[in-house]
Amino acid sequence: MIELHGIERRFQVGDQVVHALRDLDLTLADGDYAAVMGPSGSGKSTLLNILGLLDRPDAGSYRLDGIETTRLPEERRARLRRERIGFVFQAFHLIPRLTAAENVELPLTLAGRPVRERRQQVAAALEAMGLTPRADHRPDQLSGGQRQRVAIARATVTRPGLLLADEPTGNLDRASGDDVIAALEALNAQGLTLVVVTHDQHLGERARRRIHMDDGAVLAD
Amino acid sequence: MQPTDTLTSAARALTAHPTRTWLTLAAMAFATAAVVLLSALGEGARRYVLDEFMQLGTHLLIIVPGRHETTGGMPPLFGETPRDLTLGDAQALLRSRHVERVAPITVGAAEVSVGALSREVTILGSTADFIDVRRLTLAAGRFLPPGDPDRALPVAVLGQTLAEALFRGESPIGRRLRIGDRRFRVIGLLSAGGVSLGSNLADAAIIPVASAQALFDDPGLFRVLVQAGGRESLDTAADDIRAIIRARHEGEDDVTVITQDALLGTFDRILGALTLAVAGIAAISLAVAGVLIMNVMLVSVSQRTPEVGLLKALGARQRDVLGLFLTEALLLACAGTVAGIALAYAGVWLFNAQFPAFQLVVPVWAPLAAALVSIGTGLLFGLLPARRAARLDPVRALNEA
Numbered sequence: 001m002i003e004l005h006g007i008e009r010r011f012q013v014g015d016q017v018v019h020a021l022r023d024l025d026l027t028l029a030d031g032d033y034a035a036v037m038g039p040s041g042s043g044k045s046t047l048l049n050i051l052g053l054l055d056r057p058d059a060g061s062y063r064l065d066g067i068e069t070t071r072l073p074e075e076r077r078a079r080l081r082r083e084r085i086g087f088v089f090q091a092f093h094l095i096p097r098l099t100a101a102e103n104v105e106l107p108l109t110l111a112g113r114p115v116r117e118r119r120q121q122v123a124a125a126l127e128a129m130g131l132t133p134r135a136d137h138r139p140d141q142l143s144g145g146q147r148q149r150v151a152i153a154r155a156t157v158t159r160p161g162l163l164l165a166d167e168p169t170g171n172l173d174r175a176s177g178d179d180v181i182a183a184l185e186a187l188n189a190q191g192l193t194l195v196v197v198t199h200d201q202h203l204g205e206r207a208r209r210r211i212h213m214d215d216g217a218v219l220a221d
Numbered sequence: 222m223q224p225t226d227t228l229t230s231a232a233r234a235l236t237a238h239p240t241r242t243w244l245t246l247a248a249m250a251f252a253t254a255a256v257v258l259l260s261a262l263g264e265g266a267r268r269y270v271l272d273e274f275m276q277l278g279t280h281l282l283i284i285v286p287g288r289h290e291t292t293g294g295m296p297p298l299f300g301e302t303p304r305d306l307t308l309g310d311a312q313a314l315l316r317s318r319h320v321e322r323v324a325p326i327t328v329g330a331a332e333v334s335v336g337a338l339s340r341e342v343t344i345l346g347s348t349a350d351f352i353d354v355r356r357l358t359l360a361a362g363r364f365l366p367p368g369d370p371d372r373a374l375p376v377a378v379l380g381q382t383l384a385e386a387l388f389r390g391e392s393p394i395g396r397r398l399r400i401g402d403r404r405f406r407v408i409g410l411l412s413a414g415g416v417s418l419g420s421n422l423a424d425a426a427i428i429p430v431a432s433a434q435a436l437f438d439d440p441g442l443f444r445v446l447v448q449a450g451g452r453e454s455l456d457t458a459a460d461d462i463r464a465i466i467r468a469r470h471e472g473e474d475d476v477t478v479i480t481q482d483a484l485l486g487t488f489d490r491i492l493g494a495l496t497l498a499v500a501g502i503a504a505i506s507l508a509v510a511g512v513l514i515m516n517v518m519l520v521s522v523s524q525r526t527p528e529v530g531l532l533k534a535l536g537a538r539q540r541d542v543l544g545l546f547l548t549e550a551l552l553l554a555c556a557g558t559v560a561g562i563a564l565a566y567a568g569v570w571l572f573n574a575q576f577p578a579f580q581l582v583v584p585v586w587a588p589l590a591a592a593l594v595s596i597g598t599g600l601l602f603g604l605l606p607a608r609r610a611a612r613l614d615p616v617r618a619l620n621e622a
Contacts, residue, residue, distance in 0.1 A: 082536020093531045097237040107535045
C-alpha cells in the first residue's frame, strides 16, 4: 500500500528553483499495475525516485505499507529498499565483472543472507526468468532482453512488494521489449505492485492504471 | 553484508583492473622492501661494528689517567692535577686475582728510517702481553719478549703498511732501523688483520714500553689495557683496579676505568638510533605509496559511481559501501606489504651471497613495523575515497555513466 500526500520536490538549477513535483497525491493499492506517462521534465522520474526511497521529498508525506518514510534515517530507508522495493532501470545497471547469477545474488549478499539460502533463491529467480542456462554468463555475453531479465530477476529475488521500472524497454528492440513486459506482467499477476515509467504509448495502454503527468502534477489518472 | 562477501567483492573489483592493481601493488611492495632493506643495512652495520669491538676482547678494561666522571662531591680546593699512571702502577694491578693480563701503553709519533727512507708513524710502547690483550697475530718473527718491563730493549714489531714502505717487500725480520735517534732491530711483523676500530696498527711500530718512555722522555702511560679473568669478573676487577691505584696514589681516585661493555653499549645505542632513522626515512616512500593507493581508489570510485548508485538502490547502507572500498584499499596495502617483505628477504639473501664480508641482517621488528605502517597507510588513504563513495547520492550516481 502506497500513500503519497502533498509531495513537493524542488531543485535549484542555477538561480532558478524548478518544481519537479508540486502538491502531488497518489495512492496505489497492493497488486496495482500503473504506467506513469508524460513528456520529459514532467517529474515522472522524480516521482519514481521518491517512490523508491532514493530521494526525499521537500514536503509531504509518503507512507509505504503504513510506515511514514520521509523522516526515517538513511539506514532504515536502505533497509526498506532492500526488503520491499525492486528496481529495473533502462540501462540495466548490471555489474560487468559479475556473472548473471552473481548479479542476481547481489541484493541477498548486501542483506547478509547465508550462502545456501542465497543459492536457492538465485536459482529460483533465474528459473522464473528462463535464464537458468545463462547463469554463468557475464552481461557482455547476453542479449539486451536477457540482460533486462537478469535485472528483473535481481529486482525480485528478495520478493519485494513493489517493483519500480524506469523505461524498462527503452534500450530494447520490439521483440525483447515484449518479452520483458510479459515477464513484468506475470510478476504483477502474482500480486506484485508494478509501477512503470514510460514514453511508450503501446506499453502504457497495457497498464490497468495510466497516470499522466505534466509539470510536476498528475493530469489524469 | 557478511565480511567474507565484502572481501570477495573487493578482491573481484581489484582483479577487474589488473594493470592498475599490479602497478599499485608494485609501488607498495617497493616501499615496504625499502623500509625492510634499509633497516637490514643499519642492523648489519651495527653488528659489523660490534663484531669489530668483540675482536678487542670482551673482558677488556681500559684505564685512563685522570678522573673524567663527576661524582657530585665537593669541588677540589687545590687544583687537582692527575698523577701520572706509571709502569709500577700497571705492574701492581696484577696483584688482583681478577686481573689476568696487563698491557701498559705509551703512544707517540716519531720518524722511522731505514737508510734514506723515512716515515713519520705512530710508535706504541707496550709489553709482551699486548698481543694477547689486543688479540693480534703475527705474520712473521716474534712479539716483544716477556720479562722485566723496565728494560728498554732495542727491538720493534712493525705493522704491514710500515714494513712495506720501509723494506719494499723484503722480509724486515732481523733488519735494523732508526726510530727518532735510536737504533732498533725488527723482530716481528703483524698480520694484515691488525686493523681494528679506533687505531690502525698496520702503519705503526710497537716497541717495549721502557724504550718508548725513554724515546719520548715521558714516564707517564697513555693507557693501561687490562684483561679480566672473565666477563663476570669485569666489575670486581674494575673495583680492584680502583682500590690498587688509590692505595698507590695516596688515596686519590685519579683514574678512569672504562669497561668494554660501556663502550659497546654506547656504540650499540648510536647505531640502533641510526637504523631507526634510516628506516624512518624509508617510511616516507610508504606514505608516497599510500598517496598512490588513494589516487587509485579515487579513480576507482569515480569510475564506479553508477555501481555505487546501484548498490544503494539495492539497499546497501553507507557502511556497506564504505566497507567495500576500504577493504579494497586494505587488500592492496596488505598484498603489497607481503610482496615487499618477500622482496626484501630475497634482496638480503642475494646481497649476503654476493658480499660475505658484510652481512645484512633483517631486524625482527622491521617487517612487523613495515606491515603495520603500510596497513595503517592503506586505511588512512583509503578512508577518503571510501567515504566519498559511501556518501554518493544514489539518484545522481545512477544517472552518471
